[in-house]
Amino acid sequence: MPPVSFLEIPPAEKKLIQRRLLSWFGKRKRDLPWRRTKDAYRIWLSEIMLQQTRVAAVIPYYARFLEKFPAVQALARAKTESVLARWAGLGYYSRARNLQRAAREIVAGHGGKFPSEYEEALALPGIGRYTAAAVLSIAYEKPLAVLDGNVARVLARIGAVRGDLRAPALWRSLEAEAQDLLAQKTPGDWNQAMMELGATVCTPKSPHCKECPVSRWCQAQKLGIAAQIPDGRRKRATVKLTLAAGVLLDPQGNTLLLRHENGDGALFSHLWQFPALETSARAASDLKKYLQNQLGIAARCALTPLKTARHAVTFRDIRVRPFLIHVERLPDYDGARRVLLHQLADLPISNLTRKIADAAIHAVKKID
Numbered sequence: 001m002p003p004v005s006f007l008e009i010p011p012a013e014k015k016l017i018q019r020r021l022l023s024w025f026g027k028r029k030r031d032l033p034w035r036r037t038k039d040a041y042r043i044w045l046s047e048i049m050l051q052q053t054r055v056a057a058v059i060p061y062y063a064r065f066l067e068k069f070p071a072v073q074a075l076a077r078a079k080t081e082s083v084l085a086r087w088a089g090l091g092y093y094s095r096a097r098n099l100q101r102a103a104r105e106i107v108a109g110h111g112g113k114f115p116s117e118y119e120e121a122l123a124l125p126g127i128g129r130y131t132a133a134a135v136l137s138i139a140y141e142k143p144l145a146v147l148d149g150n151v152a153r154v155l156a157r158i159g160a161v162r163g164d165l166r167a168p169a170l171w172r173s174l175e176a177e178a179q180d181l182l183a184q185k186t187p188g189d190w191n192q193a194m195m196e197l198g199a200t201v202c203t204p205k206s207p208h209c210k211e212c213p214v215s216r217w218c219q220a221q222k223l224g225i226a227a228q229i230p231d232g233r234r235k236r237a238t239v240k241l242t243l244a245a246g247v248l249l250d251p252q253g254n255t256l257l258l259r260h261e262n263g264d265g266a267l268f269s270h271l272w273q274f275p276a277l278e279t280s281a282r283a284a285s286d287l288k289k290y291l292q293n294q295l296g297i298a299a300r301c302a303l304t305p306l307k308t309a310r311h312a313v314t315f316r317d318i319r320v321r322p323f324l325i326h327v328e329r330l331p332d333y334d335g336a337r338r339v340l341l342h343q344l345a346d347l348p349i350s351n352l353t354r355k356i357a358d359a360a361i362h363a364v365k366k367i368d
Helices: 011-028 040-049 055-068 072-077 080-087 094-109 118-122 129-140 149-159 168-181 187-200 219-223 263-268 283-295 341-346 351-367
Strands: 239-249 254-257 276-278 309-313 316-326 337-340
Touching: 011 168, 011 187, 040 055, 040 094, 040 129, 055 080, 072 094, 080 094, 118 129, 129 187, 149 168, 149 187, 149 219, 239 283, 239 351, 254 341, 263 351, 276 283, 283 316, 309 351, 316 351, 337 341, 341 351
Parallel strands: 239 316
Antiparallel strands: 239 254, 239 276, 254 337, 309 316
């Protein structure tokens, strides 16, 4: 695998690359809320939220989360359920759990301040090499280069590097080259400029080479292969699942929610969910048996079909067949929660559960 070609660029040229990109960033950067602060907690929060999530989706969650937890101390002392409720809908809930675990470690062991040393930051739950470098460079101006998908793509195109960029040896090479090109005096702005370039100009498909401030040094652009780099990654085959879910409803409008901490709740992010199971073509029959065996609901209970919901989680394509089930009394079940159907938004629930709830609320309104 050929190495990235930055080391062949004379030091004076590297300085010119740095000046060009930093000047471009100063003029063209997006006005994002986490770019208006040097508070390590807020920068860290944004980096965690932005993992595998689009900027536009993160902005409202970022604001709402900080309204509830404006400082690391507030996050550390909060109930986990309250943290998850503010995260609900953003997905990848292990991020929120690790965020709070790290906050508690920061309060207990670092005086309530995000550590400024790389190894100490790396030791926190949910903090990897990229996140540690991003927070420390932006908040504390530590000379640490970041490497994420955007930066790796920029480097690979400049060096005309083919192959799977995530392959360990190549990724380590890219890390070394990112560090070599780093603007030592302004590492925070430099890292953000590299990420901004990858996100807005050097995009995965149809890169805007004519708008690129460093295109004169791009080997892929000169060779006419920028759109072919990086090589496509082999995706995991899609797994199709069908679930049956039961929305139990008593005369007062209360419903029953369960929470599975083991593998059974993974599709619902281990948050509050309606009783559900994986099924086949006999969704209603399978659900009746499940409700009878697990919750003691009489097999003769009527199941009213609701609007089918579709949901995608990583490689899973999920089709949910929900049913509304009117009961005189919600069953007693260890660890279950009873809540008014229209108040589910106050609880930590996944988008999948929210879709089922919306279908049930719509059906109830039609009946009323």
